[in-house]
Amino acid sequence: MNKKDKIISAAISVFRQKGIEKTTISDIVKEAGIAQGTFYLYFPSKMALMPAIAEILVGKMEDSLKRNVHSKDIAQQLTEIINALFEFTAENKDLTILMYSGLTQTSHLKDWELIYLPVYQWVENLLTIAQESNAIPSGIKIEYMARILIGMIEAAAEQNYLFNEQDPAKIKEFREELQKMIFRALSLPL
Amino acid sequence: MNKKDKIISAAISVFRQKGIEKTTISDIVKEAGIAQGTFYLYFPSKMALMPAIAEILVGKMEDSLKRNVHSKDIAQQLTEIINALFEFTAENKDLTILMYSGLTQTSHLKDWELIYLPVYQWVENLLTIAQESNAIPSGIKIEYMARILIGMIEAAAEQNYLFNEQDPAKIKEFREELQKMIFRALSLPL
Amino acid sequence: MNKKDKIISAAISVFRQKGIEKTTISDIVKEAGIAQGTFYLYFPSKMALMPAIAEILVGKMEDSLKRNVHSKDIAQQLTEIINALFEFTAENKDLTILMYSGLTQTSHLKDWELIYLPVYQWVENLLTIAQESNAIPSGIKIEYMARILIGMIEAAAEQNYLFNEQDPAKIKEFREELQKMIFRALSLPL
Amino acid sequence: MNKKDKIISAAISVFRQKGIEKTTISDIVKEAGIAQGTFYLYFPSKMALMPAIAEILVGKMEDSLKRNVHSKDIAQQLTEIINALFEFTAENKDLTILMYSGLTQTSHLKDWELIYLPVYQWVENLLTIAQESNAIPSGIKIEYMARILIGMIEAAAEQNYLFNEQDPAKIKEFREELQKMIFRALSLPL
DNA sequence: GATGAATGAGCGTTCATTCAT
DNA sequence: GATGAATGAACGCTCATTCAT
Numbered sequence: 001m002n003k004k005d006k007i008i009s010a011a012i013s014v015f016r017q018k019g020i021e022k023t024t025i026s027d028i029v030k031e032a033g034i035a036q037g038t039f040y041l042y043f044p045s046k047m048a049l050m051p052a053i054a055e056i057l058v059g060k061m062e063d064s065l066k067r068n069v070h071s072k073d074i075a076q077q078l079t080e081i082i083n084a085l086f087e088f089t090a091e092n093k094d095l096t097i098l099m100y101s102g103l104t105q106t107s108h109l110k111d112w113e114l115i116y117l118p119v120y121q122w123v124e125n126l127l128t129i130a131q132e133s134n135a136i137p138s139g140i141k142i143e144y145m146a147r148i149l150i151g152m153i154e155a156a157a158e159q160n161y162l163f164n165e166q167d168p169a170k171i172k173e174f175r176e177e178l179q180k181m182i183f184r185a186l187s188l189p190l
Numbered sequence: 191m192n193k194k195d196k197i198i199s200a201a202i203s204v205f206r207q208k209g210i211e212k213t214t215i216s217d218i219v220k221e222a223g224i225a226q227g228t229f230y231l232y233f234p235s236k237m238a239l240m241p242a243i244a245e246i247l248v249g250k251m252e253d254s255l256k257r258n259v260h261s262k263d264i265a266q267q268l269t270e271i272i273n274a275l276f277e278f279t280a281e282n283k284d285l286t287i288l289m290y291s292g293l294t295q296t297s298h299l300k301d302w303e304l305i306y307l308p309v310y311q312w313v314e315n316l317l318t319i320a321q322e323s324n325a326i327p328s329g330i331k332i333e334y335m336a337r338i339l340i341g342m343i344e345a346a347a348e349q350n351y352l353f354n355e356q357d358p359a360k361i362k363e364f365r366e367e368l369q370k371m372i373f374r375a376l377s378l379p380l
Numbered sequence: 381m382n383k384k385d386k387i388i389s390a391a392i393s394v395f396r397q398k399g400i401e402k403t404t405i406s407d408i409v410k411e412a413g414i415a416q417g418t419f420y421l422y423f424p425s426k427m428a429l430m431p432a433i434a435e436i437l438v439g440k441m442e443d444s445l446k447r448n449v450h451s452k453d454i455a456q457q458l459t460e461i462i463n464a465l466f467e468f469t470a471e472n473k474d475l476t477i478l479m480y481s482g483l484t485q486t487s488h489l490k491d492w493e494l495i496y497l498p499v500y501q502w503v504e505n506l507l508t509i510a511q512e513s514n515a516i517p518s519g520i521k522i523e524y525m526a527r528i529l530i531g532m533i534e535a536a537a538e539q540n541y542l543f544n545e546q547d548p549a550k551i552k553e554f555r556e557e558l559q560k561m562i563f564r565a566l567s568l569p570l
Numbered sequence: 571m572n573k574k575d576k577i578i579s580a581a582i583s584v585f586r587q588k589g590i591e592k593t594t595i596s597d598i599v600k601e602a603g604i605a606q607g608t609f610y611l612y613f614p615s616k617m618a619l620m621p622a623i624a625e626i627l628v629g630k631m632e633d634s635l636k637r638n639v640h641s642k643d644i645a646q647q648l649t650e651i652i653n654a655l656f657e658f659t660a661e662n663k664d665l666t667i668l669m670y671s672g673l674t675q676t677s678h679l680k681d682w683e684l685i686y687l688p689v690y691q692w693v694e695n696l697l698t699i700a701q702e703s704n705a706i707p708s709g710i711k712i713e714y715m716a717r718i719l720i721g722m723i724e725a726a727a728e729q730n731y732l733f734n735e736q737d738p739a740k741i742k743e744f745r746e747e748l749q750k751m752i753f754r755a756l757s758l759p760l
Numbered sequence: 761g762a763t764g765a766a767t768g769a770g771c772g773t774t775c776a777t778t779c780a781t
Numbered sequence: 782g783a784t785g786a787a788t789g790a791a792c793g794c795t796c797a798t799t800c801a802t
Contacts, residue, residue: 024791024792025792026792026793034766034767035766035767036767036768036769036793036794036795037767037768037794037796038765039794041766098294100291100294101294104290105291105295112353113353113354116353140367140371141363144363144368145367145371147346147364148342148345148367151349152338152341155345156337156341158341159303163299163300163303165300174337177331177335177338181375182375185371185372185375214774214775216775225784226778226785228784228785230777236776383786399675404770404771406771406772414787415788415789416788417774417775417789418787421786426772477674478674480671481674484667484668484670485671485675492733493733519750521743521747524747525751528744528748531722531725531729532721532722536717536721539721543680543683544680544683553711554714554718557710558714561710561715561718561755562755564754564756565751565754573761573762594796596795604762605762606764606799607762608761608764610797610798
């Protein structure tokens with residue numbers, strides 16, 4: 001593990017524990033086991049770590065999606081995506097908050113689209129296949145739909161896990177309502 | 191205008207210019223035209239301003255929704271909501287970013303649900319009326335649907351205005367796709 | 381004694397002991413008995429102290445000249461000036477070095493002329509009186525002569541006390557030669 | 571060009587641009603195109619460069635004097651010396667300031683006398699020849715007079731070019747007054 | 761001799777916080 | 782309640798110095 005990666009993973013670890021604002025570069029280098037000055041050989045500031053961390057988070061999300069979505073059928077695929085993203089959000093609460101915090105605090109907001117691109121493209125791909133086999137209406141514009149779906153599922157997951165501490169029963173109902181809604185929107189049989 | 195409100199509006203102004211992290215209490219009191227110590231008579235810290243600012247933001251959003259949604263028809267109402275939220279996001283980019291930043295940096299994340307509640311309830315109300323007149327399917331669970339709708343519209347707007355600088359034509363297409371999707375999801379005629 | 385003056389006199393004291401470069405602002409505030417942050421309420425940096433210190437040094441030089449030059453006769457006055465400046469340089473070696481160091485390290489070099497002005501004017505005044513009583517040639521341009529005299533006497537003193545550690549006998553000879561030269565230059569009887 | 575000379579000339583270049591204090595060894599080695607550690611093979615510190623730089627400066631001054639002083643006559647020689655030193659100061663402002671700064675910041679002040687020695691001796695030689703041919707009074711002590719002359723001419727030049735930005739007409743008058751004064755002091759016909 | 765990544769002590773500077781007025 | 786000069790802990794950051802290659 002090279003110094004740069006040491007810094008990034010140390011930073012993630014400390015940010016999770018103390019929050020971004022209260023984390024000092026001192027904390028990061030201590031956790032990473034390197035010297036103070038070494039940090040600055042790789043990153044000009046604490047906030048410059050954010051895109052690197054965001055990439056790791058989205059990479060993990062991508063992995064999670066790819067691991068959990070096996071079916072051939074678009075309806076089942078969507079269900080698996082919803083479940084995967086809900087689970088991922090639940091498990092990575094602090095990292096997710098970290099990202100919002102980190103990216104909004106810097107000028108790196110625009111990097112977000114780029115970092116998310118692989119996820120969007122992966123969904124676009126699934127939708128294209130579904131559309132080619134007439135599983136979903138031909139009128140749907142894949143590019144936008146992929147973004148809408150990811151956006152709405154994440155928003156729902158965040159409402160349930162981040163901004164609120166719902167009880168599991170309510171979360172289940174929420175997720176089912178979300179799923180039904182998406183199915184209707186894509187003219188899939190419930 | 192009393193000192194407390196002076197502080198809040200000064201803070202919003204300075205946060206927009208310099209970002210939260212780089213804003214000092216010194217900056218805020220200077221902008222507010224009050225003495226250094228006076229700040230502490232009203233707020234214990236910079237971050238304690240966040241819920242107050244969030245309320246103002248969501249209040250403005252509510253105003254905007256109420257001003258722009260006039261129709262009786264749920265389909266038209268939804269169109270108006272989409273347009274209003276897109277416009278609101280475009281016009282309040284920096285304040286929106288500010289909120290994400292501010293709330294995620296503190297332990298005030300849970301306040302978010304509470305602050306948003308009036309907006310959710312207002313949408314729930316519209317949906318209830320529509321459901322009662324059979325304009326939308328009776329199976330829909332209003333409470334969740336309101337949250338899903340607000341979440342997905344905001345997510346879409348943010349993808350277009352915050353995380354990306356789309357050209358207007360693409361934004362228009364995105365919004366139309368979003369609208370069609372919502373209509374299908376609620377079994378409304380396109 | 382107000383904080384600003386405390387800082388200046390503390391700075392002079394520490395600079396003399398440790399030299400400018402090795403003096404930290406920490407040293408200065410410790411010597412001044414004030415808090416770290418207080419320094420920055422009065423000076424933006426260590427070097428910004430220099431003009432203030434230079435004024436004090438030149439002020440002391442002026443005092444010394446005025447205290448030591450009593451005679452009515454220009455020849456005697458010049459002798460007294462030479463003696464006063466030699467003595468002053470010997471006694472204020474470190475402060476003098478400090479000034480060269482401080483002013484050359486910053487953009488304050490041009491301040492020097494202004495700070496020295498009172499000394500030049502005081503000499504100009506003596507020369508004018510001497511010229512009016514025909515003690516020195518009428519062709520001499522007082523303004524330049526004052527500067528030449530101060531410059532050459534200081535240069536001589538510095539050669540003897542700063543850049544070199546002459547033995548007293550040689551310094552005495554040097555000073556006598558200097559005096560004779562100035563007398564010849566002003567057509568004064570030896 | 572060997573590494574040592576590379577370092578010296580790089581240092582001069584960077585010092586002129588940034589000033590001594592703000593120049594780092596990193597800057598110097600970058601300019602010199604050598605590795606960080608290599609610097610320490612030749613100099614123990616930044617300030618240890620100063621005598622080497624001073625020698626170069628005084629060497630240039632010597633060259634300039636020898637190039638510009640051709641006449642046999644002491645009166646003309648002195649005029650040429652004055653002109654040469656004024657010109658040299660005007661052209662080497664920043665290097666001269668550098669020297670004052672550098673030498674005063676360190677314990678190398680005493681080196682100055684040694685470095686200047688060749689210049690003094692060269693002037694002593696001219697004066698000795700002049701005295702032997704009775705061009706200047708026999709009472710003058712050559713050793714001191716050489717130092718007085720160099721000191722006063724430099725002081726005058728520095729007053730005009732370093733500490734002040736005189737207009738050229740005034741500088742000319744200053745220089746003429748200086749010349750006349752020196753001529754009178756050495757009993758030379760104007 | 762030459763390199764340059766890594767070091768870490770120590771500096772300047774900030775700024776939240778206090779409290780006598 | 783309001784003030785704002787003063788505080789001093791604590792942070793970012795620099796940069797001279799080292800040493801394995």
